[in-house]
Each structure stands twice: as C-alpha cells, then as structure tokens.
Amino acid sequence: MDTRWRIEDEVTDQDVAGAPRPLLTTWHVLLGALRRGWRTWVLLAVLGGLAALAVLVVRPPGGVATATILLVHPTASDPSAMATDVSLLETRAVATRVIADLTLDLSPDAFLSTVSAEPVTNQILEVSVTGPTDAAALQRADSLVSGFLDFRSDQLRSLSGGLVRGYQEQVVELQAQLEDVTREYNELGGTDAASRTRATDLLSARTQLSSEINATQRAIEDASFSTDAAISSTHVVDDPYPVPHSRLKAVVLHLGSGVIVGAALGFGLVVFRALTSDRARTRREVSRALGVPVRASVRTVGAPTSWLGRLVASTAAGAASALDRVPRAARLLRGHLRRRGAPAPGAAVLADALAQALPRARSRPAPPARPGRAPAPEALTAQRIRAATTGVGLAAIDDARAAALVLRALGSRLVGRGLTVLLVDLSESGALADPDEEGTPVFRPSGVPWLSRGPGRPGSGAVIDLQEQDRLRGAWGDADVVLVLVEIDPGMDIANLASWVDRVVPLVTAGRNRAELLSTIAEVVHAAGIALPFALMTGSDTTDSTAGIPDEPEAADEASAPRSAGRR
Known part of the structure; x- marks a missing residue:
C-alpha cells in the first residue's frame, strides 16, 4: 500500500462554469435597448398624452376667483393679527358656512383645499378660490368672503364682550369697596387724632377707588369702540372676480405632462426588460447559444404582411413619387420614403x-460526340x-x-x-x-x-x-x-x-x-x-x-x- 499519497495532492478538475453574467451594463447597451424599443416608449408617450387630453376633456381645469379684503384690527400694533385672520379664514366653521350657503356636495376639508390666502400687507389679504367653472369659483369666493367677515365679526365681538364683562365685574367689585369705605367714613364720629387719621385714609381710598372705577369704565368704552370700529372699517377692496386663464396653456401643460409620464414609463419598461431578459438578441449571443457562427443577418425579410405595414409601405411609396416633382429641398425625405416603401432585400x-x-456539386461527364456529327440535344443537356x-x-x-x-x-x-x-x-x-x-x-x-x-x-x-x-x-x-x-x-x-x-x-x-x-x-x-x-x-x-x-x-x-x- 502506497502511503505517500495525501489528500492535498489530489488534482482537482478544471472549472467548467463560465464567467457569470455581469450585473452592471454600459450606456451603449442601454441606449441600444432604447433604440430597439422605441416603439414601446413612443407608444406609451402617445398614450400618456392622449390620456392627459382625455382627462382634460372629462375634467376641464376649474376657474379661479380672487378677492381682496382690507382687515382692520382692534389693536393695530399686534404683529400676529393678520396670521390670526388667516387662521380664522381656514377654519372648518367658515367652510361649513359656505357649504351650507351654496349646498355644495363637499366636505369642509375638501372645500378648504380649494382655498388659498396670501397676506399682501399687515392689513391687506388676497383670497383665491377654485371651482369647476368660472361662475362656480366666483360664487364660492363671494360666499367665502361674506361668511369669513361675518365669522370674524362674531369672533371679535365675542372677544371684546368677554373683555367688557371682565371689566364690568371689576367695576362692580370696586363700587362695593367704595360703598364700604364711604359707609365707614360716615360712621366716624370722633374728633381725636386717630379718628382724623382714619378719616384721611378713608378719603384717600375712596378717591383711588373712584379713579379705578372711572378708568375701568373708560376701558370698557374703548374696547367696545375699537371692536366696533375694526368691524365697521373692515371691507372688501376688490369684489371677487374670475382670473383669466389660457385654454391653450392648459392643453399644452396636460399634453406635456402626459407625454413625459408615458415616456418615463416606457423608458423604465424597456430598460427593465433589457436588464432582466435572457433572450438572445445580438449575433454574439446567438452564435454562443448555437455553437456555430452567424453567417448573415438582416433587418427584415420580404414585405410586411400586416395591413398596417402594407399601408405604411404603400403610403411611403406614394409620397416618394409625389415628392419627385419637388426640387432639392425634399431630397432627403424622398430618399427615406423610398427606402420605407421599397421591399426589403x-x-x-x-x-x-x-x-x-x-x-459542392459533383459533375458527371457527358458522352463524347461522334466525329462529323453535331451533338444531340440530349448530349447538350448532359x-x-x-x-x-x-x-x-x-x-x-x-x-x-x-x-x-x-x-x-x-x-x-x-x-x-x-x-x-x-x-x-x-x-x-x-x-x-x-x-x-x-x-x-x-x-x-x-x-x-x-x-x-x-x-x-x-x-x-x-x-x-x-x-x-x-x-x-x-x-x-x-x-x-x-x-x-x-x-x-x-x-x-x-x-x-x-x-x-x-x-x-x-x-x-x-x-x-x-x-x-x-x-x-x-x-x-x-x-x-x-x-x-x-x-x-x-x-x-x-x-x-x-x-x-x-x-x-x-x-x-x-x-x-x-x-x-x-x-x-
């Protein structure tokens, strides 16, 4: 038994697995795939444009109405007053008022999504409302402005009313204190020094309470006046009016968007198929799969069989013959149409x-002809x-x-x-x-x-x-x-x-x-x-x-x- 053999000395077989398919590809391959699949992404781009135009016809772009409002605030120096007004405009309460006024089949959130407010200054607010038509947008904007001003007036009056009630309660409390001080002062009857000092303090307290009562009453008047003045001074500067828009612009935007989306989907589909498909497309792939060379390759064989292909070929041939009368300006187009209309070789x-x-053909010798005689037709054939x-x-x-x-x-x-x-x-x-x-x-x-x-x-x-x-x-x-x-x-x-x-x-x-x-x-x-x-x-x-x-x-x-x- 030979003990010199070791497992490390075993000769392994050569690798039979070929090189793995690369995961990455080149721009040349991707561009080639896009060129081969141009019918796919062009068709999807056309379908995307047609779909966008269909959406434009079924759901045309709604109208837009704009109104400008002058908002006067009770406190002119308040920097957050305009932000408060914008927040009041975008509340569900205002949307509910408009929906109830116009009997719209919309939720408050859906209606608020059609409203936009832009503060121009600290007192000028521009409101825009969209609708299915210009008339509907104008009607919604009018109802929104009216409902918003009423709602704002109610909120300001509620705010000033609460302030006035607080002041009034304070006046009642001060008047009660004033009565207590007056009653105590009237009850003083002594003439000693202590009584005189107490009387002086009571007179001072009564004077101070009277001043506070007067100041609080003036604050009540000021609050009511400023609120009423803010409400009465607030008004619509520009009544709601429809914003003009171009139908051609809408068509171009919809068509362009649809074409871009469709072409993007087509590009993605073509590239995905190119990266994931294992079909033999090139001459090298076919020759590797069959193990034999590809002797010849052509684009097409014969004339098209489908009615669409025949229609294109006949149309191209007719257009090429018609362009024969045109001078050099259409030479390139005429040559292209002739190539499209001619049968493929x-x-x-x-x-x-x-x-x-x-x-190779194996020849058979012909029988020799007799001297002096012409060869028979059978001999000529042979x-x-x-x-x-x-x-x-x-x-x-x-x-x-x-x-x-x-x-x-x-x-x-x-x-x-x-x-x-x-x-x-x-x-x-x-x-x-x-x-x-x-x-x-x-x-x-x-x-x-x-x-x-x-x-x-x-x-x-x-x-x-x-x-x-x-x-x-x-x-x-x-x-x-x-x-x-x-x-x-x-x-x-x-x-x-x-x-x-x-x-x-x-x-x-x-x-x-x-x-x-x-x-x-x-x-x-x-x-x-x-x-x-x-x-x-x-x-x-x-x-x-x-x-x-x-x-x-x-x-x-x-x-x-x-x-x-x-x-x-």
Whole structure:
C-alpha cells in the first residue's frame, strides 16, 4: 500500500462554469435597448398624452376667483393679527358656512383645499378660490368672503364682550369697596387724632377707588369702540372676480405632462426588460447559444404582411413619387420614403448565405460526340454540370414565413442557373406550401409532415402516403437540389429529418428566443446526426455591433489551464 499519497495532492478538475453574467451594463447597451424599443416608449408617450387630453376633456381645469379684503384690527400694533385672520379664514366653521350657503356636495376639508390666502400687507389679504367653472369659483369666493367677515365679526365681538364683562365685574367689585369705605367714613364720629387719621385714609381710598372705577369704565368704552370700529372699517377692496386663464396653456401643460409620464414609463419598461431578459438578441449571443457562427443577418425579410405595414409601405411609396416633382429641398425625405416603401432585400441576402451550405456539386461527364456529327440535344443537356441530388434544410425557429421566403428566393436563384429544385415543406404551418405563392412547386407530405421519412438515406423508403410515394421518388430522382423547410422544437422527434437532408441551417429572429432554447435546439439537431454549419438571423438592427463568431473551445481551455495550475 502506497502511503505517500495525501489528500492535498489530489488534482482537482478544471472549472467548467463560465464567467457569470455581469450585473452592471454600459450606456451603449442601454441606449441600444432604447433604440430597439422605441416603439414601446413612443407608444406609451402617445398614450400618456392622449390620456392627459382625455382627462382634460372629462375634467376641464376649474376657474379661479380672487378677492381682496382690507382687515382692520382692534389693536393695530399686534404683529400676529393678520396670521390670526388667516387662521380664522381656514377654519372648518367658515367652510361649513359656505357649504351650507351654496349646498355644495363637499366636505369642509375638501372645500378648504380649494382655498388659498396670501397676506399682501399687515392689513391687506388676497383670497383665491377654485371651482369647476368660472361662475362656480366666483360664487364660492363671494360666499367665502361674506361668511369669513361675518365669522370674524362674531369672533371679535365675542372677544371684546368677554373683555367688557371682565371689566364690568371689576367695576362692580370696586363700587362695593367704595360703598364700604364711604359707609365707614360716615360712621366716624370722633374728633381725636386717630379718628382724623382714619378719616384721611378713608378719603384717600375712596378717591383711588373712584379713579379705578372711572378708568375701568373708560376701558370698557374703548374696547367696545375699537371692536366696533375694526368691524365697521373692515371691507372688501376688490369684489371677487374670475382670473383669466389660457385654454391653450392648459392643453399644452396636460399634453406635456402626459407625454413625459408615458415616456418615463416606457423608458423604465424597456430598460427593465433589457436588464432582466435572457433572450438572445445580438449575433454574439446567438452564435454562443448555437455553437456555430452567424453567417448573415438582416433587418427584415420580404414585405410586411400586416395591413398596417402594407399601408405604411404603400403610403411611403406614394409620397416618394409625389415628392419627385419637388426640387432639392425634399431630397432627403424622398430618399427615406423610398427606402420605407421599397421591399426589403433581406430574403436575397439570406438566400445567398444559405447557398453556401449546399455541398459542392459533383459533375458527371457527358458522352463524347461522334466525329462529323453535331451533338444531340440530349448530349447538350448532359454536357452541363449536373449535381448529384443534395439538399439543405432551413430550420425556422420562430418565423416560418421568413424562412419560406428565403427558401423560395434560393430556389428561384438555383432554377435560374439551370438546376432542378425540389422544395419540401415539413413545417407545421405550411408556410412554404402556400397556394397563393407562385413559382417552383412544393411537395408537402400528408398527415404530420415532420414525421414523414424521405428517401435521402440509402435503404430508407419514404414512409408517406402511398399515392405520394411515386411522385416523391420521381421528383427526388430528377432534382439536383432539395430545399426543406422545417420548424424545430425541443419536444419534436426530428430523427426523420436526417432522411431528407444531412445539414440544417437555423433561422433565428433577434430577441425572440432565450439562449437556453437555442442551445437545446442545437443539441437536438446534433443528436439526430444532422450537421449544423452556421446560422442565419433576422430582426437585427444597427445597435448590434458584435460579430457572430462563437468562442473557440481551445482558447477557453488554454485560458483556464493557467488558472488551474496556479491553484494547484
């Protein structure tokens, strides 16, 4: 037994986990997401503006009425007198008076929320009231001013009344003391020195009590007079009048606010989706997920299919033709409209890339011609390079219509070169076998198309309908190239696809599929014994500045080897 082995000497396996996805992103990624999702935030901005205008129509901005009041206070030198008046104006008692006067369906707090008071000076108060209309605001302001002045008068009279009652009670008490002093003075009858001194003190006390009684009575008169003067001098300087407002300004403010809020929500939604989504959007992400390079990527394939897209394209084409009569001023706009109205060349670009997946044609030598004789037409036909029957499949991951357009474009190009093309539609949607499309005929097996077995592999008969079997074998024998459309799903059994073609090119739309789904599809294709030479992409835009080249596994192993050696 070898005792030299130690657990510390155990060689650990290299890390197989890749680099974690960065939590932070760059401004380039965010700006790219905003550019790609411009339809989302523009739509939300438009909806926000329309919603704001709808609110403006349903609940138009209310009118505002303003009144100016001159408030005279009983004590002119009191610095808190104006603050006291403002507090009296904003009491629930005043609001209740106005609500009862106008029979409003509002709570006191709700009404007070429409009232604002601004002291201009220590005696001038400006009151503003809002209402659903100018007339309602004017009516509320008038009732508020009247109710506030009445309530203020009651409070001032209550204050002065309490003060007067206090003074009166003091006068009664002083008069009682005066009577006691007078009675005691009258009862003095002695002529001695003590009696004379007491009489002098009583006379002094009576004089002082009389003075206090007179002063208190004057204070009562002054309090009543100052309160009455303050109440009678307080009046409305400017009667309530509606404040003019611009309807255009209200529309602009509401529209701008709605657009800003909607655009902010759209920005947040687009950025959130960009930061949290694991969908493969760029060429690099698609190539990494599939493990093959992205040979070509285009923005769109063919003309738009929706009625809105066709309407936009036709409108742009008509506007471009109309601008042809306009001089140089509209040159840029005319070129932009022509680009919008013209059909996209994406199908031709992808068809050219897909043609590179076809194996090289194997030529068959033509029979030699006899001397002195012109070659027969059959010999001339045999002199052209004829490829052995070969094919390629285009796997529509998420857009069968775009894949059908690419296959038809490639088929038309090969037919133009003199080759016989057999188009086979194994998709569930039947996009390639559309009866409205003209051109090369399409073979579509009956039943479940992707379960049909083709005659591509030796010894494998076509497991399809017996009536279709002879037609398929004849077309297969005459065809130089077989182009197959298939829709691949991880849950499908695509083993039969190997009897039709030996290589498949996936067509991926940017941003529609998760990287995990693409990796699973690549594994399913490889498990079926089908080659995956490269991939094609649609839906790419100018924000994608990556190359569709997957990471080299050798480079990754070499980069991880030094780290493992360092740990050991």
